[in-house]
Amino acid sequence: MKYIIAIIKPFKLEQVREALGALGIQGITVTEVKGHGRQRGHTEFYRGAEYAVSFVPKVKIEVAVESSLADRAIEAIQVAAQTGQIGDGKIFMLPLELAVRVRTGETGTAAL
Amino acid sequence: MKYIIAIIKPFKLEQVREALGALGIQGITVTEVKGHGRQRGHTEFYRGAEYAVSFVPKVKIEVAVESSLADRAIEAIQVAAQTGQIGDGKIFMLPLELAVRVRTGETGTAAL
Amino acid sequence: MKYIIAIIKPFKLEQVREALGALGIQGITVTEVKGHGRQRGHTEFYRGAEYAVSFVPKVKIEVAVESSLADRAIEAIQVAAQTGQIGDGKIFMLPLELAVRVRTGETGTAAL
Amino acid sequence: MGLGFTALLATALLPAQSAWAAASINKGDTAWMLVATALVVFMTVPGLALFYGGLVRSKNILSVLMQVFVTFSLLAILWTVYGYSLAFTNGNGFIGSLDKMFMNGVTTSSMAATFSKETYIPEYVYMAFQLTFAAITPALIVGAFAERMKFSAVLLFMTIWFTFSYLPMAHMVWWWAGPDCYTLAAETAKACVGDAAATDFLAKLAAAADDTAKATVLTDYGTAVSAANGWLFNKGALDFAGGSVVHINAGVAGLVCAIMLGKRVGLGKEAMAPHNLTTTAIGTGMLLLGWFGFNAGSNLEANGLTALVLVNSILGAAAATLAWSLGEWFTRGHASFLGAASGMVAGLVAITPACGWVGPMSAIVIGLLAGFVCLGAVVWLKAKIGYDDALDVFGVHGVGGILGALLTGIFVNPNWTGGWAGSGVTDYAAFDTSSKILEYSFSAQMISQIYGVVTAIVLSAVVSVIALLICKVTVGLRVEEQAEREGLDLSSHGERAYS
């Protein structure tokens, strides 16, 4: 199994979720994060103070999938999250050794 | 070493922490996340607008443990987090290659 | 490639980012988390109610780097995040199998 | 005329009555009462709602806001339809009549008496001012059953409790004939005791040979006038702005609700820290502002006494803020903001019955005591008895109200001097428009105060129990456990406060 982590633009979340759903992947976990990369941040002014905010709001998606689905999942995310503009984000794939469904105790791909 | 990621119901956090503590596992890191899965979300109305909220609030726990402890840790989490109802969450285990304690620079299981 | 996860004290974020930048590592993703470990929490009082808060605010940094950079990155983080006081945090390194840049579809180290 | 009928003791708010020649309205009084009324509305909507809302968990804030807003709205309508009439018309000592139902007979030119002879205000502003009291009192109870009660049960409970606990209390404590009735004169007496009796009394007065005889006539006349007054008013229970009618009444209802509903799911196990103390701070400030209208408006005029009431309200609040903070500092090592804010409210509660009767130095002492005592109630009493009064309605309003009622009996003492001097109690009985201060008796006054306190406790407790039982068998009291966990905002109201 694989553990896919994707960092995307926040307003793309719904589209990505649908794209994964179309592959039959229902379970995902989402976190609000801040990202730094090629996409530059911005400058904020508060009275006399000026702050260069180097971080941009992003959304992190985590999906555990069976290995065979991983490539299609990654592609689906990549297509759905793309705007072509800088800051579109990244997708990372990590090896996943075990998955357990808390409710039932099922393990492996049955747990996903 | 193993890197355990668990997605659980928010109100189960304290119980899970205690269960891990009972195994001698003190160090954990917690993130508020939103999850999508079998547990359906809900519909919200704001005047004329209706939103199907597909995400449910969850809590993500990350624990790095020595491999020998991993099974017991996972079991402890699974037992403590279980309500038997849909949406109880998942536990994932990933391989962990290195751990460092920032304060001392210690590495490996000593750092956990 | 390696996936580095570091839990640090919030006010050290800027220093860590600069230290990584000095190594040429631009891309990082940051999450606000709560940690539990050796560093004890605190007690809060709200009128008659007393709560032992066992969690301490931390910041989680995620950086994907090519394997050759990993050691230097970890060291840079460790040095920059250190205060010498309890609660300085941890650095974890996980194997990373694939990285994709959403904007271009590039993969591998080119995507970082 | 040392007439001993404490029945005349001015309590606080008072009623409408038909006008007579010398009666006049001063636009300065009207302006003040319009403002005071507006401020008490603001105290509830959004003041109280925010004060409470900040203290619950973020998943329940909208339910609290909703309960307060809708309770206010519901009671404003009920007050207009029948509440005002039942509270503020002649009936018996316990409840009024339905004569003014649907605002029957109330017009833009009808007048309500104040505490000064020949001084009136427009009846509509009196009705509106009283409306705000009738609306905030039940809303106070919301804090006790917060985070778990069914919305339909809330509305049903409010309706029953308002009708059977609030209206009788208001009538018993505040309904009286007004000061001009106690002037035995041709123009006024007829309206107050009827034509025949008036002619009779006037003849007797004319026939009275000496001062003692005259005093006897006046006493008899006063008794006749007082016959239709509220029972507690006649008992001489002092309650300037609503210590018993509002705070003890609501506080006891809160205690009963907390006990009968049971504890919130997870209490003691999960953290239930206030989700937003800034919101509570906003609410506290609004309560403070509104309370000035509440207390100083209760004088019904804009004069030097109104100014003293304002001063006392500020001082009571300030002293209790300091006391609660000090109390926490000593017992826990920290003075918390929530403590300071709670102290401010406790001080305002305790000064409410006293504010028009005591000097400013006494107000400071009342505030200090309120801060320490309510802190004790909330920390130790609650823990000891073990009820889940979520937002401490009983600990602050109940306990603070009782404390204030008793201290009023002490500090009203007119024999003290300087900033400590109490006002004493006015004796309005005269055959000209004069009035004077009655002699002060500590034991008599304390007994009167205890009458007020005990009546409020018993009535409110009994009505609350019955109302909750009715809710239980009809719509049910609590939401499902699952709904409570999810939060009432989503489960009862289909929305979330924060996105």
Added chain:
Amino acid sequence: MGLGFTALLATALLPAQSAWAAASINKGDTAWMLVATALVVFMTVPGLALFYGGLVRSKNILSVLMQVFVTFSLLAILWTVYGYSLAFTNGNGFIGSLDKMFMNGVTTSSMAATFSKETYIPEYVYMAFQLTFAAITPALIVGAFAERMKFSAVLLFMTIWFTFSYLPMAHMVWWWAGPDCYTLAAETAKACVGDAAATDFLAKLAAAADDTAKATVLTDYGTAVSAANGWLFNKGALDFAGGSVVHINAGVAGLVCAIMLGKRVGLGKEAMAPHNLTTTAIGTGMLLLGWFGFNAGSNLEANGLTALVLVNSILGAAAATLAWSLGEWFTRGHASFLGAASGMVAGLVAITPACGWVGPMSAIVIGLLAGFVCLGAVVWLKAKIGYDDALDVFGVHGVGGILGALLTGIFVNPNWTGGWAGSGVTDYAAFDTSSKILEYSFSAQMISQIYGVVTAIVLSAVVSVIALLICKVTVGLRVEEQAEREGLDLSSHGERAYS
């Protein structure tokens, strides 16, 4: 004198005028109007800003706050420089003159008429009270184009719309000669119709043989006085506190803006739930408080009628809160807090034109209808037509305002009794300082009301379209899509609300 000129029908706010002997100022009125003015400022800054601000997404709240604060500031200045003069001096039936530009001729001792004969208030407090109306009305429109309009376009639009839609409406509806002008007497007539005409009318009156002849003279005199009144005022359109001038006017402008700006990026696809309903609750409470100043201040005096206006405002708000909640409960299974708050505002909108003309029971009915109708407008009408009126300016203020204007025509009926009795319309024409109630005609009154409604709709729509076109060709209407996505706080104002 059954003089049939409905022109005399008192509408709501009214003008400054030079004083004469019997004219007097009561400090109680002044005190009340100072407060009322302060409260209406508070209603806008920060009340309205917060009400709206809580409803947008967190990335746009500062832009909403900014638009309201700066609109208020801009219009306060414009009002002082030329607005007051154009609205409240003699000109023609549609607009006034520039005589009082830069506050020329206004001093601390100049006076403004009220609705009662011989009763005046300081002109500066009248000017300030009206300033607050002129400032809040354009600010209401902000809700319609929220989250997407360029800041420079907002300011340009406001300036044009205020000048060409608000000022004429205020003049047409509210400008009149004042009650004393309708007393045909030596002291007053000269100031009202000029020396020659006054002498002439007085001679004719003296020569009039019988009552019919006298009535004819008075009618002619009244017509002469009314010549300079606002056009809609003379039509007899009743609008006590600004249903047409403020709410329909702003509501229609909002609709036009919503349509011409187009939908927000992502509407229907992304969730656009309110980011902080607690903020909206704070705003709602402040709107309620401010509205008391708005409505009850519109009586310009502190008397029994002012008190009734206050009561009606509370009841209209309360009834609509309940109605909207009930409506949601029945149609969706949940009563939401946002619904309750929206109902409260809708009730206040609908009671605005009616509040000084109707009885309290009628106010309840108006509120109930407003709750149901505006809920319908916001849920069904908006969905059907498909415009993106982001915060429902049209659904609440436009629809509520029209409903209120029409219901005013019904409930003003003075022939009903008890709590239902309307005030009828005052006829000020007399040769002493008396005045009386005109006979009520349903159809005539409704036609008058429709005149008011239609004029507001047409004028506001036309001016809005032109103003937006001007903005479009000069500074541009909308921000870039990228800027809209990022949020206006950052892209237009360089800051974020929450860190």
Added chain:
Amino acid sequence: MGLGFTALLATALLPAQSAWAAASINKGDTAWMLVATALVVFMTVPGLALFYGGLVRSKNILSVLMQVFVTFSLLAILWTVYGYSLAFTNGNGFIGSLDKMFMNGVTTSSMAATFSKETYIPEYVYMAFQLTFAAITPALIVGAFAERMKFSAVLLFMTIWFTFSYLPMAHMVWWWAGPDCYTLAAETAKACVGDAAATDFLAKLAAAADDTAKATVLTDYGTAVSAANGWLFNKGALDFAGGSVVHINAGVAGLVCAIMLGKRVGLGKEAMAPHNLTTTAIGTGMLLLGWFGFNAGSNLEANGLTALVLVNSILGAAAATLAWSLGEWFTRGHASFLGAASGMVAGLVAITPACGWVGPMSAIVIGLLAGFVCLGAVVWLKAKIGYDDALDVFGVHGVGGILGALLTGIFVNPNWTGGWAGSGVTDYAAFDTSSKILEYSFSAQMISQIYGVVTAIVLSAVVSVIALLICKVTVGLRVEEQAEREGLDLSSHGERAYS
């Protein structure tokens, strides 16, 4: 009588005094002053607390709220115990006496003079109004040392600074004998200069042969009356509502605190963006509302001048909002909401000393200048000097206060016309109840103003330094670095604002 003693120049607030026959209280004035007082309380609690609270980081908001709430409470008590007496009784030119300590001699029927002859208000409302000034002024300083000062040090500093800087300033600027004392008549003179002197002056007046002789007597009498006035009052320094007593005073103390406490840990390295600008918006709106009470209440009556003060306050705020926004727009490309809100406060600060002396057009100019100048102070001055005045107490209150004080000297000019006309300065000296306007001299007036400004700066700076040194050696000034990092909410108060 062109009596040249500028000592008579009415400054702003004024004192209690024993009443005489023609003295009367108008309930309209009382109503207004009750409201004004309530509004200034609201301005501090919670207004100022929220304005500041939103600007700090979320880990420190409760500490700011706490400091403001407790400072207010502490000073309300101290004011009642000894402050009022030291500020507003006869003593010398620099401080009063302890005669009214513990509210000794103050009753519900004692009266305080206004600026109009024979016009009084209840002394308690005057005392309460002044209490609010005494409580908000120290609270303003909280913004300067926010996020790092020890709570115990805050309380100690406040007590010392209030006693030795605020009370003398209030006495020096505002204490005077009241207008009736300047009428040389039998009823008043005895109370003002003592029996013997009064008899003497009256005899001399009777003996005076011609107008010149009479004028000499009146001048001498005036000098005798003024002997006990405040030193700056006698210097003729104009300060209508507290530019020097409140704003310069607090602003300078803030600067000293900022410098002596040193910078916050992490300043310049970590982002210290305001954690919640919505909270600041709420606070801004409350400050605006409260300021109406503050400025317009300072007239002590409800009349046409009060209305002008209200208008000027609105315009000063509005103009400065626009100016600060424009300034940012030009210099940075964005107009920020925080800028608009800061401008609003700066405009209110600058209009404070001027609001009762200048015309509305002048108020606009003062506001515009305040917006630009304070923006400059906050952006450039602060950066240049390099102190960490966390929330810009000096940049806004200090600089705005000085600017306002100087501009008052210019715009008070009574020789201008229309909306620009200043009021000039009233000369109360007469042997009837008349009074007139003194001739205007630019240089003389500016020198008076500079006296006021410099005195406030020097006194406040010296007292602040000493008070801080005392705190340093007793309880210590700053919290530990670790505690500062963790946030004062947790480390000093044991709680968190948001869960």
